[in-house]
Amino acid sequence: MYIRKFKTYSVLFLSLWLVGCSNLDDSHVKIDEESELIFSATLTDNLGDFKAVNVSGDEMWHFDSNGYAYVSGYVENANKANEAWLISPEIDLTAVETARLTFDHVVRYFANPATEATVWVSENFVDDQSPAVAAWTQLVTEPFTDPGSWTFGTSGEISLTAFAGKKIRIGFKYISTTAKAGSWELKNFLVRKGEAVVVERNWGKGTEAEPYTVAGAIANQTGENWVTGIIVGYVWSGSFTNYVFGSDTCTQATNILIADTVGTYLSKTMAIQLPAGAVRTGINLKDNKSLLGKRVTLAGSLEAYFGAPGMRSTSYYALENGTSGGTKPVKTIFSESFANNSQGAFTIQNVVIPSGVNYVWTTSPSYGMVASAFVGGSNKATESWLISPEISLADVSTVSMTFEHALNYLRGAKAADFVTVWLSTTYSSGAPSTAAWSQLSVPVYPPGTNWTFVGSGAVSLDDFAGEPKVRIAFKYVSTTATAATWEVKNVVIK
Amino acid sequence: MIKKIVPLFLLVSLVACNQVEFEPMDVSGLLGEKIDSTYSIARLKKVFITDESLFSANKISYAALDSATKSRIDTTITDIVINGIVTSTDVEGNVYKYLTIQEEMPGGQAIKLSVDVSGLSAMFPLGQRVSVVCNDLYIGQYAQSVQMGVFYMNSERNRIEPGRMPKLMARKHIIPYGMPDPSAIRPDTMTIAQIRTSGHEMINKLVVIKNAFFTGNGSSSQKRPVRLTDAELIFAPSTNGIGYPQSREIQDGTGSVFVSTSEYAKFATKPIPTSNHRGHITAIVGWYNDRDLSPVASSIYHQLTIRSLNDLGKGFEAYRQSLN
Numbered sequence: 001m002y003i004r005k006f007k008t009y010s011v012l013f014l015s016l017w018l019v020g021c022s023n024l025d026d027s028h029v030k031i032d033e034e035s036e037l038i039f040s041a042t043l044t045d046n047l048g049d050f051k052a053v054n055v056s057g058d059e060m061w062h063f064d065s066n067g068y069a070y071v072s073g074y075v076e077n078a079n080k081a082n083e084a085w086l087i088s089p090e091i092d093l094t095a096v097e098t099a100r101l102t103f104d105h106v107v108r109y110f111a112n113p114a115t116e117a118t119v120w121v122s123e124n125f126v127d128d129q130s131p132a133v134a135a136w137t138q139l140v141t142e143p144f145t146d147p148g149s150w151t152f153g154t155s156g157e158i159s160l161t162a163f164a165g166k167k168i169r170i171g172f173k174y175i176s177t178t179a180k181a182g183s184w185e186l187k188n189f190l191v192r193k194g195e196a197v198v199v200e201r202n203w204g205k206g207t208e209a210e211p212y213t214v215a216g217a218i219a220n221q222t223g224e225n226w227v228t229g230i231i232v233g234y235v236w237s238g239s240f241t242n243y244v245f246g247s248d249t250c251t252q253a254t255n256i257l258i259a260d261t262v263g264t265y266l267s268k269t270m271a272i273q274l275p276a277g278a279v280r281t282g283i284n285l286k287d288n289k290s291l292l293g294k295r296v297t298l299a300g301s302l303e304a305y306f307g308a309p310g311m312r313s314t315s316y317y318a319l320e321n322g323t324s325g326g327t328k329p330v331k332t333i334f335s336e337s338f339a340n341n342s343q344g345a346f347t348i349q350n351v352v353i354p355s356g357v358n359y360v361w362t363t364s365p366s367y368g369m370v371a372s373a374f375v376g377g378s379n380k381a382t383e384s385w386l387i388s389p390e391i392s393l394a395d396v397s398t399v400s401m402t403f404e405h406a407l408n409y410l411r412g413a414k415a416a417d418f419v420t421v422w423l424s425t426t427y428s429s430g431a432p433s434t435a436a437w438s439q440l441s442v443p444v445y446p447p448g449t450n451w452t453f454v455g456s457g458a459v460s461l462d463d464f465a466g467e468p469k470v471r472i473a474f475k476y477v478s479t480t481a482t483a484a485t486w487e488v489k490n491v492v493i494k
Numbered sequence: 495m496i497k498k499i500v501p502l503f504l505l506v507s508l509v510a511c512n513q514v515e516f517e518p519m520d521v522s523g524l525l526g527e528k529i530d531s532t533y534s535i536a537r538l539k540k541v542f543i544t545d546e547s548l549f550s551a552n553k554i555s556y557a558a559l560d561s562a563t564k565s566r567i568d569t570t571i572t573d574i575v576i577n578g579i580v581t582s583t584d585v586e587g588n589v590y591k592y593l594t595i596q597e598e599m600p601g602g603q604a605i606k607l608s609v610d611v612s613g614l615s616a617m618f619p620l621g622q623r624v625s626v627v628c629n630d631l632y633i634g635q636y637a638q639s640v641q642m643g644v645f646y647m648n649s650e651r652n653r654i655e656p657g658r659m660p661k662l663m664a665r666k667h668i669i670p671y672g673m674p675d676p677s678a679i680r681p682d683t684m685t686i687a688q689i690r691t692s693g694h695e696m697i698n699k700l701v702v703i704k705n706a707f708f709t710g711n712g713s714s715s716q717k718r719p720v721r722l723t724d725a726e727l728i729f730a731p732s733t734n735g736i737g738y739p740q741s742r743e744i745q746d747g748t749g750s751v752f753v754s755t756s757e758y759a760k761f762a763t764k765p766i767p768t769s770n771h772r773g774h775i776t777a778i779v780g781w782y783n784d785r786d787l788s789p790v791a792s793s794i795y796h797q798l799t800i801r802s803l804n805d806l807g808k809g810f811e812a813y814r815q816s817l818n
Contacts, residue, residue: 151720242747265708265768266745267719
């Protein structure tokens with residue numbers, strides 16, 4: 001016993017003596033056995049022994065000279081479809097009982113990071129093979145959210161304990177589609193001993209039923225959403241730092257500050273713009289000082305306000321006592337502008353197209369998608385469909401579509417005989433005739449004699465509310481007698 | 495154990511109650527005498543820091559200077575002496591093995607003295623005036639911040655640094671005189687914007703920032719503010735053995751800067767004040783740039799060191815009370 005103690009104290013003494021004599025940094029270096037490093041790669045100078053491999057697509061993970069690994073399917077102003085993997089070298093966990101992974105990263109512009117930016121482990125991946133051949137287990141991570149800037153954040157600790165005793169490869173799987181291609185930057189990859197400390201986050205979903213918490217809204221500055229928080233103060237002028245946590249002396253009615261808890265930090269609060277009208281009247285602290293400390297649920301656009309994450313264009317509020325005001329927003333389910341020569345994720349199916357006609361639908365710089373069968377100085381008989389990607393109407397009970405369109409050279413014919421809009425719940429690809437289509441009623445058609453865009457009016461999709469997969473089609477038909485030109489842009493489904 | 499403690503307690507009590515009947519010793523006799531300055535800290539830096547690397551160590555010796563420099567200075571001044579008052583204290587563990595001394599004159603500067611002694615405040619307490627005989631010490635940059643000590647080759651990181659002088663050397667070169675007088679310390683009142691735009695003449699000086707508050711942000715690896723998790727809203731969480739100080743952003747309406755705290759400070763695990771507490775923050779101005787030969791405008795290299803939670807002054811009374 002005493003010998004053991006002597007040994008312990010000797011080692012302790014020697015350690016202290018060595019530390020005491022060292023001339024290292026001012027910081028006090030201490031080795032914590034529970035957090036010994038197993039593997040690290042900064043990825044700030046190159047990819048090191050990491051492998052970049054694609055299952056599909058051409059856009060691969062690569063080293064960015066700004067000091068991180070990077071992948072994006074958004075290339076030359078277009079979204080490209082990819083499945084790109086960045087795979088670590090073998091990490092030996094055979095001698096440990098617990099392990100955890102952390103890295104710094106930033107995800108931006110994904111349609112859904114939960115499925116498009118994921119982390120996996122394989123015990124049988126072999127270099128020079130496709131990741132598709134190996135068996136992979138997805139790691140449970142904190143939700144990856146778009147922070148609204150390119151500032152790196154930590155992944156949080158991710159447990160690898162399930163793989164203790166094994167040799168593993170860790171893969172970062174990136175998915176992009178022609179509809180949406182996010183960007184992922186990654187560095188400071190660390191695997192250490194010790195059980196992961198997982199931070200539970202219940203940030204909400206940004207919906208009326210499950211609004212974001214303030215922390216969730218700060219992390220998801222992504223347009224129209226709902227948020228709930230406690231009114232803690234206001235910004236009295238100009239800068240976010242000119243804040244007051246209180247209401248007694250408030251003379252400012254144009255904004256409030258909300259937070260998840262009372263008595264908090266400025267970085268944990270969010271400024272809410274109160275536009276003139278019911279919202280400002282209802283919840284400003286200048287006229288409603290007793291609202292300090294009360295919970296409010298708000299709808300508006302999550303975007304920077306006073307140079308910090310905030311909410312602008314607030315359209316609706318509901319207080320904890322049941323008082324509410326303003327107008328509830330209708331959330332955009334789908335939108336496609338067709339701007340800048342973009343076809344978006346729409347596909348074109350030419351059902352009838354005579355020889356010598358190469359296309360009917362085409363992109364344009366500022367007129368959206370354009371359909372015409374006036375080719376080589378004469379009208380051609382055609383039928384061509386412009387078909388949307390899959391759209392989910394699963395979570396809505398009422399829904400409608402609007403778009404803008406212009407029509408010319410109709411020459412007295414009836415527009416609805418030549419340009420129509422359809423919806424299918426069964427179409428997946430190929431010829432439109434392979435699926436059932438329902439024609440939609442378009443309230444407003446252009447006169448057919450000029451290039452003036454008109455709004456379509458609300459095209460009701462209520463009959464299809466609740467459908468998980470629908471596709472919208474713009475059907476253009478021409479004859480040798482009539483071949484109008486139809487321009488379509490700014491398609492929005494709410 | 496009780497048997498040992500009780501007599502000890504009685505003995506201490508008796509001693510404590512014993513009336514002193516001898517003449518108090520003239521403690522000034524235990525201390526050294528002031529040596530008049532022959533150099534200001536500013537001039538010391540200007541003459542002897544000849545290497546502008548992020549890390550460097552230059553010998554304070556005329557022999558080490560090139561002939562051009564020597565021709566511009568008075569080399570007949572054989573003793574190179576600076577004076578200052580100690581503004582640092584390590585009693586709370588956030589200052590470790592160094593002193594900062596600050597000149598008591600208008601426009602006076604400050605310097606960090608690197609000494610390989612724990613509990614340095616026992617030798618050089620807050621408010622202690624000292625004369626420093628600089629001959630043959632080394633002065634240089636540590637992460638672009640000036641320190642004085644000894645030559646040190648950091649073989650692990652392959653660089654030369656100003657290292658910690660041993661205790662005996664410190665006794666020889668750093669001479670305390672007079673009784674310590676903390677009330678004589680005069681921090682400069684500055685805004686964060688003024689600190690950020692000041693030159694290196696402010697480094698190691700003691701400042702007071704008014705109307706300052708903690709934002710709840712920390713620092714990214716690019717030395718920019720990043721939001722902290724709830725668990726990180728303390729002065730210095732454990733670094734899991736890596737050992738670097740932790741940054742916490744403060745603002746005063748004019749700008750943003752970091753308060754830097756060691757995980758070994760006694761107050762490391764105390765919550766940082768929430769943003770409803772705004773007031774005076776006294777701190778030693780630091781600078782840490784270990785990688786950017788050309789500083790990046792968006793990075794915040796300034797690091798403020800608070801010596802204890804008492805440096806959170808007027809305006810933070812309720813916060814300090816909440817910790818009790």
